[in-house]
Amino acid sequence: MTHLTQSSTWQALSAHSKNVPHMRELFATDAARFNKMSLTACGLLLDYSKNRATTETLDLLFALASNSQLEAKIKAMFAGEIINTTEKRAVLHTALRSTAEQSIIAEGQDIVPEVQQTLNKMQGFVSSVTSGQWKGYTGKAITDIVSIGIGGSFLGPKIVSQALRPYWNPELTCHFVANVDGTSISEKLKLLDPETTLFIMSSKSFGTQETLTNTLTAREWFLAKGGLQSDVAKHFVAVTSNVAKATDFGIDADNIFPMWDWVGGRYSLWSAIGLPIALLIGMDNFRALLSGAHQMDEHFANAPLTENMPVIMGLLSLWYGNFFNAQSHVVLTYDHYLRGLPAYFQQLDMESNGKSVTLNGTDVDYSTGPVIWGGEGTNGQHAYHQLLHQGTALIPADFIMPLQSHNPIGEHHDQLASNCFGQTQALMQGRTFDEALAELANSAFSAAEKQLIAKHKVMPGNKPSNTLLMDKLTPSTLGALIALYEHRTFVQGAIWDINSFDQWGVELGKDLGNDVLARIGATQNCDALDASSNALINLYRQGKI
Numbered sequence: 370m371t372h373l374t375q376s377s378t379w380q381a382l383s384a385h386s387k388n389v390p391h392m393r394e395l396f397a398t399d400a401a402r403f404n405k406m407s408l409t410a411c412g413l414l415l416d417y418s419k420n421r422a423t424t425e426t427l428d429l430l431f432a433l434a435s436n437s438q439l440e441a442k443i444k445a446m447f448a449g450e451i452i453n454t455t456e457k458r459a460v461l462h463t464a465l466r467s468t469a470e471q472s473i474i475a476e477g478q479d480i481v482p483e484v485q486q487t488l489n490k491m492q493g494f495v496s497s498v499t500s501g502q503w504k505g506y507t508g509k510a511i512t513d514i515v516s517i518g519i520g521g522s523f524l525g526p527k528i529v530s531q532a533l534r535p536y537w538n539p540e541l542t543c544h545f546v547a548n549v550d551g552t553s554i555s556e557k558l559k560l561l562d563p564e565t566t567l568f569i570m571s572s573k574s575f576g577t578q579e580t581l582t583n584t585l586t587a588r589e590w591f592l593a594k595g596g597l598q599s600d601v602a603k604h605f606v607a608v609t610s611n612v613a614k615a616t617d618f619g620i621d622a623d624n625i626f627p628m629w630d631w632v633g634g635r636y637s638l639w640s641a642i643g644l645p646i647a648l649l650i651g652m653d654n655f656r657a658l659l660s661g662a663h664q665m666d667e668h669f670a671n672a673p674l675t676e677n678m679p680v681i682m683g684l685l686s687l688w689y690g691n692f693f694n695a696q697s698h699v700v701l702t703y704d705h706y707l708r709g710l711p712a713y714f715q716q717l718d719m720e721s722n723g724k725s726v727t728l729n730g731t732d733v734d735y736s737t738g739p740v741i742w743g744g745e746g747t748n749g750q751h752a753y754h755q756l757l758h759q760g761t762a763l764i765p766a767d768f769i770m771p772l773q774s775h776n777p778i779g780e781h782h783d784q785l786a787s788n789c790f791g792q793t794q795a796l797m798q799g800r801t802f803d804e805a806l807a808e809l810a811n812s813a814f815s816a817a818e819k820q821l822i823a824k825h826k827v828m829p830g831n832k833p834s835n836t837l838l839m840d841k842l843t844p845s846t847l848g849a850l851i852a853l854y855e856h857r858t859f860v861q862g863a864i865w866d867i868n869s870f871d872q873w874g875v876e877l878g879k880d881l882g883n884d885v886l887a888r889i890g891a892t893q894n895c896d897a898l899d900a901s902s903n904a905l906i907n908l909y910r911q912g913k914i
C-alpha cells in the first residue's frame with residue numbers, strides 16, 4: 370500500500386464516503402448551500418453545491434491536499450523546479466502568459482525575455498500576413514492558412530480558434546490537418562490555391578510521423594501546382610525546436626518559431642503553437658487570451674486552498690474517482706462555440722494523469738486519471754444523458770455556459786440556459802418511486818402497470834455536477850477557463866504523486882507502428898508477430914478480406 374492510501378485522512382475519507390446524505394437532503398437542510406459552495410474568480414463563477422459534499426467532506430479533502438504538500442508543489446511548478454522528473458524538465462507553460470515585468474528562471478536563465486521576444490515575433494508575422502504585406506510566389510496576399518500538427522500542436526489551435534469564432538479576421542480562412550489519413554489533407558487541398566496558401570508546420574521535433582508526412586505531402590502538392598523549391602519559404606513556416614530539419618525542408622530560419630522543453634505539447638497553445646489562433650483573432654485578442662490564463666495562474670498560486678477554484682474542482686473529481694469508483698468525467702459545454710472543449714480536455718487530462726506509478730516508481734494502489742469525455746449541450750441530452758440519469762455508472766459532470774450569447778436570437782439562449790440548469794437539477798434530485806407513481810395517477814395504465822412503469826421512471830439522483838458560468842465567452846474568459854482545467858489536472862496529479870508531464874505510454878504504439886509499416890512495405894513474412902498482427906498485415910497487403 371502507498372503512503373497515500375495508508376494515510377489517516379484517506380482512511381477517514383473512505384469511511385466518510387459511506388455517510389454523506391443524499392443531495393436532496395443537503396439542499397433541504399441548508400438554504401445557504403449555494404452561497405457557501407460557489408466561488409468567483411477570473412471572470413468565472415463555479416457552483417459546486419450540487420456535489421456529494423458536506424463541510425466535513427471538504428475539510429477532509431483540503432486536509433488531503435495539505436498533507437500531500439499541494440501548496441509546496443504549486444510553488445515548485447511556478448518556481449521552475451524540475452518537477453517533470455523523468456524527463457528532467459521544468460513545467461512552465463505558465464511562463465508563456467507571464468507579464469514582461471516578471472522574471473522566471475528555468476534551467477539557469479530568465480526565460481521571460483525569450484517569451485516576450487517570441488510574442489513580438491508572432492506579432493510581426495501576424496501583421497505581415499493579415500496586412501497583405503506577406504506575398505506568395507506569384508505576388509498575391511495570403512488568404513488561407515493550413516495548420517499542420519497533431520495532439521497539442523493541433524487541439525489547442527483548432528479548439529481555441531473554434532471557440533473564438535466571433536473574433537475571426539474575415540479575410541482569412543484557417544484549415545487544420547492532423548490525422549495521417551490521406552483523406553484529411555486531401556480534402557483540405559481541394560479547397561486551396563497554392564498561390565495564396567500558407568502552411569504552418571507545428572512539431573517540437575519536426576519529426577512526428579503524422580505531421581511530417583502531411584507537411585511533405587503539402588510541399589509535393591505545392592510543387593506539383595507550379596511552385597518551386599525556392600518558393601517554399603514563401604508558403605511554409607514552422608513552430609519547432611528542430612531548426613536544422615526545418616531549414617533543410619526549405620523553411621527560412623527567420624520564419625521558424627521556437628518551442629521549449631519546459632512546455633509540454635498539451636500545454637503549448639499559449640506559445641507560438643498558437644500562431645493559427647493569433648492569425649485568426651489578431652494579436653491583441655491572443656494577448657487577452659494569455660492575460661485571462663495569467664489571472665487564473667495568479668489565483669491558483671495565491672488563493673487559499675479553500676477558495677481556490679482549480680483545487681476545489683480537482684479535489685471533487687478525485688473524491689468521486691477514488692471513493693465512489695467513478696471511472697469517467699463528462700464535460701458538457703452549453704455553448705456551440707465550445708463544442709470542441711471536451712476533446713481538448715481529453716488530451717490535457719488523460720495524457721497527463723493516465724499514469725500508474727508514483728514519482729518514485731511505486732505501483733499505485735488507487736485510481737488515477739479518469740476518462741474525460743463530453744460534448745455540447747443540448748445535443749447530449751438526446752444522446753447520452755439517459756445513462757447519466759439512470760445508468761449504473763456514477764459520472765460526475767461539468768456544465769459550462771456563458772450567460773450572454775454572441776448570437777442573441779429569439780428565445781434560444783433562454784432555452785439553452787433552462788436546459789443546462791434543468792439537467793443539473795434533475796441529476797441532483799432525481800425522481801422517487803412515489804413521485805413517478807403520482808405522475809402516472811391519471812394514466813390509462815392498470816394499477817399493476819403503474820407500479821411497473823413507475824419503477825422504470827425512478828431516477829436515483831445524487832448525481833454530482835459543477836456549473837461554470839461566465840458573463841460572455843471572450844478571449845480572456847476562455848484563457849481563464851483553460852488554465853483552470855490545466856491546474857485542476859495538476860492538483861490531482863500532485864495528490865496522486867504521479868508525473869503529470871511525461872507521456873511514456875505513447876512510445877510503444879509508435880515503435881510497433883513503425884515496425885508494422887516496414888513489414889507492410891517489405892516482402893518479408895510476418896510470422897514472428899502474433900497471429901492477429903500477421904493476419905491483419907497480410908489482409909492489408911491483399912487489400913481485401
Ligand SMILES: O=P(O)(O)OC[C@H]1O[C@](O)(CO)[C@@H](O)[C@@H]1O
Nearest residue numbers: 519520521522572573574577634
Ligand atoms: O509537437 P510534436 O512534437 O509533434 O508532438 C505532438 C504530440 O505528440 C505527443 O508528444 C504524444 O501524443 C503529444 O504530447 C504532443 O502534443
